[in-house]
Amino acid sequence: MTAILLATPYYPPNLGGVQQYVWNLARQLRKRHDWRVVVVTTAEPGVAYRREVDADGVTVHRLPSLRRISNTPVGTGWTGAIRRIIRDEKIDLVNAHGPVPLFADLARRAAGDVPFVLTYHAGRMRKGSLAPDLVLATYEGMLLASTVRRSQELICASEHVGDDLPKLFSGRQTVIEPGADLDLFRRTPVPPEQRIVFSASLEKATAYKGLADLLHAVARLAPSLPDVHLEVAGSGTAEQDYHELARRLGISERVTFAGYLSGERLAEAYRRARVLCLPTHFDNYPTVIVEAMATGRPIVATRVGAIPMFVSEGGSGLLNEPGDIDALTGSLRTVLTDYDLAARLGATGADFVAANLSWQHQSDRHVAVFQRAMAGGRTVSRTEASRQG
Template sequence: MMADTRDKSRIRALHVGPGWGQRGGIASVLEELKGLSDTFDDRGVSLQFAETHDFGSITGAFRFFVFDVPGFVRKLCSGAEIVHLHVSIKSSFYRKFLLFLFARLFRARVVLQVHSGNFDGFVRSSTRLASVATRAFLRRSNALVAVSNSIANALIELGAERSRVHVIANTASAAQRACATVGRNDRAKSTNGPGIIFTGRLVETKGVGDLLEAAALLKAQGLNFHLTVAGSGDLERWSREVERLNICDRVSFPGWIAGEQKLEHYQSADIFCMPSHFEAFGIATLEAMFGGLPIVGTAVGGFFDLVDQGNSGLLVEPSNPIQLADALGTLLADPTLCDQMGRNSRERAYRSFTCIVVVDGYVDMYEQMVKETR
């Protein structure tokens, strides 16, 4: 029988979340972690990844049970001692709960990381089954990760033990690297007036409708600006809304942008706006901060961690186009204030949200978990 030559001092963590070409916040987090694998390795942590299909179709559900579950079990059997489940709401929650049961069956340590800004609302409005599953998740997981203090507080209110809840932010490594040598004075200037940019899913809960209404108010006030609404979603619906509001000359929809193209859009913009109704953290917001943009967001979730109100950006009530227009108008009317907030935003990102800060948070948590149970 061959001897086990694995380094017993290394921590082996299996991260589980959406893959197979899916887009969205959790998929972006997993891509970030994959890119940081060498940094984790240098700290004595080996990362593995298990991707899951969405339940959005019969084909997706079939592939989850036929391919994803057996693949997850194989990786469990290969020596993963920590299973790190990245969880949102609805089908994401139920998929990860099933894998959580397998992980407990194999006596693996479990980390539950919550990425939804409306997780508590989902739990409270769901069936009794979801309520029972949530309690099991919270009580039987060895550690819980909240991507913001707001999420941490929600988990504790749902019954999580405070000492097991860790606040670890998300990262934006590509933006951090690309913007490290670019100052706000190096920005490309738009020929269409001051630029406002939104990047994300084009859905109501991201505040797209609120942003378009705010743009109509700004136009009525005679302010010069151009709004870029970048992302995937029901473009036909939002294009009709732009026509209804008579702001076709002020709004463009470039579609989904990523990588260098996204950073180029940030460099040609003056203000980043994300008027979400719920926001667990805000990776796109952090990217914009690294790019030196002042943030106009909503007073919910992760924005409280990301934005220093009145110093690096402005937060308004969600679902309030009038307040949103006032905040955007304040920055459009005062380029000096806009520039200063942009510099403060960039400094805040490089001070508190760099990759090394996030890696340290994960490694410290893993080491604590292993020390308690080895």
């Protein structure tokens, strides 16, 4: 039985696109391919190391961290700890996930001669201020570049990632987008209720997901749509700030903060809603959009990252520019008041996911890349990679 180590700085119950990507991949490797799956991740600052085995048989090692700098966990002794896990768990392949700096790079160092695959989930990391951007550019040009060179195989979570960092990946990457588990995210008819769902981390560092914009849009919709309601699936350090914003806008009774949802509870939240809205200011390929599309829900989102590559304007959703609350309000109003349009958009999205983005299919593609890495192979070009997909 092949044993794989998935190295990711964050993992559920921490909520986020990369976390859900790794969580889904772990389960498909266990259920569909009968691999032994081990995850190494970090615990919250101040929480001791622990090893656990979840209900699906995935072993999870949570390494202690000292603090977070922006969204990057910082700790000591991680390279040695990962090396011991690789040895003790008899790992055949390491697959590390970026872009959070350092963790994937330490996993590559710990892997030694064990085959290593890097999966990268975002384009260039920039904060919009000189000092942080200089640090991130230096990281990408030096430490990350070294990790890329020493990887047997490279996976990018969308075409956007490779297009944004062409010199880094040099056409070696295989593109494998996030998928949806079609057994879990089952397609159902669009409900008549004027209900919006938002699903994302509510950490202060992920304010870019646009929940504040969405709350302002709901406040603008409320006078003319008395039944409009927003369900927020997520938790984090900024949650109370959003509660306070809803109160100031006078829409507290129109917003349900459901907390962290996963699995069937998250699928039920999608199915309760008329539309999923993610007005993110920058992003790569949000998994929640794919999952909501799989359930047959139309999407209202923004033209950032890879979103326009899989949410077709007027086909499976409506797209706006980030930060344009007037346009966001108009798109939501359209979907919430035109049931036939919502049903058509939802059906188009569900058909697209079923044909192209099931996690069952995407896990098969991962296994092909992993087996190539273990056999010593290496991708040659994006064109060849797309043919293999």
